[in-house]
Amino acid sequence: MRIGVDLGGTKIEAIALDPAGATLARRRIPAPRDDYGATLGAITGLIAAIESETGQRGHIGIGTPGAISPFSGRLRNANSIWLNDQPLQHDLTQLLGRPVRLANDADCFALSEATDGAGRGAGSVFGVIIGTGTGTGGGVVIGGRLLTGPNAIAGEWGHNPLPWPTPEELPGPPCYCGKRGCLETYLSGPRLAADHHQHTGADLSPLAIAAAATRGDPAAQATLNRHAERLARGLASVINVLDPEVIVLGGGLSNLPHLYQQLPGLIRPHLFCDGFATRILPPVHGDSSGVRGAAWLWGGESP
Known part of the structure; x- marks a missing residue:
């Protein structure tokens, strides 16, 4: 057990x-x-x-x-x-x-989805958390084993800078880590809401913005498009380095269906290759992935 x-x-x-x-x-x-x-x-x-x-x-x-x-x-x-x-x-x-x-916890999410979730059977899986909270974490699983690295920071993509920033995106919002313009400061739920407020003056939650976009609100749709395009640049930089077979999106914002439709086309122009074969998938275990992944920290071996 x-x-x-x-x-x-x-x-x-x-x-x-x-x-x-x-x-x-x-x-x-x-x-x-x-x-x-x-x-x-x-x-x-x-x-x-x-x-x-x-x-x-x-x-x-x-x-x-x-x-x-x-x-x-x-x-x-x-x-x-x-x-x-x-x-x-x-x-x-x-x-x-x-x-x-x-x-x-992001490593546990990735391990769960690689073991018996959306990435089951894949040789390499990048699990990424884009939550409604402040965090934007990630984890890497290679050959069914969690990669931690000698500094225990494998997968911490959220504290790299936003790739290929536009002049309007510089120098970027301040991050609690002490730097500016980290991916986390553009992609987390609160930053999505802050970006919408900056462009519209309206204070809406990420889910309310998504609902407004579904009703055809052009300002809300524009906010989601900016977020998806920034997410695509962040994931493209991961693919250029790691080239995972599967990317599984987790966290509250992973429930936004437009991401799975838009991301492949938005990622492709930023890749150093002539095609795009990475699968981008929603999680199988949803909110349960973290606790299941903690259990899977023990694979088939005993202590």
């Missing part, structure tokens, strides 16, 4: 999968805020409840905001800031009495 835990800012979810990927148990609890010790207690309690329900002991994977630094062994870059600089993997290993694997 493999247990996956998705450690979010507002909820913690756990799932138990059998070797074929069937769900054996699933639970969700509110996430403690601003309290590292309570977070540890919530995770261990949730795992104990799953194991009690199934009557089995599991291999445990945790999907986290941020990632474990290979240099310090502590969590970094988490938007749940009370987790930063904490030895989360070490502490959970001690509390649970067994090895625990941790990965960034």
Whole structure:
């Protein structure tokens, strides 16, 4: 049995999968805020409840905001800031009495969709999160195995600059990382809303903008077109470097159907090749991909 835990800012979810990927148990609890010790207690309690329900002991994977630094062994870059600089993997290993694997939540999304989702059977998969929140994460799976890299930043495409910017797009919005013009500052849900406000003066959520575009609102359609074209440039730069067989879009904005219709044509002019064979797909497991991918951090092997 493999247990996956998705450690979010507002909820913690756990799932138990059998070797074929069937769900054996699933639970969700509110996430403690601003309290590292309570977070540890919530995770261990949730795992104990799953194991009690199934009557089995599991291999445990945790999907986290941020990632474990290979240099310090502590969590970094988490938007749940009370987790930063904490030895989360070490502490959970001690509390649970067994090895625990941790990965960034976007990595878990990519691994889930590569294992038994939209990218199943593909040799290379790039999973990208374009959420209604502030983040724009990504993960890379090669040959069914998650690629992390020596700096543990593989797939962090959101903190590269927007490729081929127009004069109007420079110098770009400020990013929390300290730079300007990161892809994340153009593609996240709040930035989509901010771009619409900048051009129209209207304050609408991303989903409201999409609904207005569906009703034929030209300003909303123009906003979505700008967003799709910027997303296409970002994905083109990934394809030029990695050339994945499949790109799976996740997060709230991945539910916008126009992306799958427009992106191939928008990406093609930016590629250093004479064709376009990459498949761009919606996720099979949707919001469940993160917690399932955490479970799949244990592949077919035992600790």
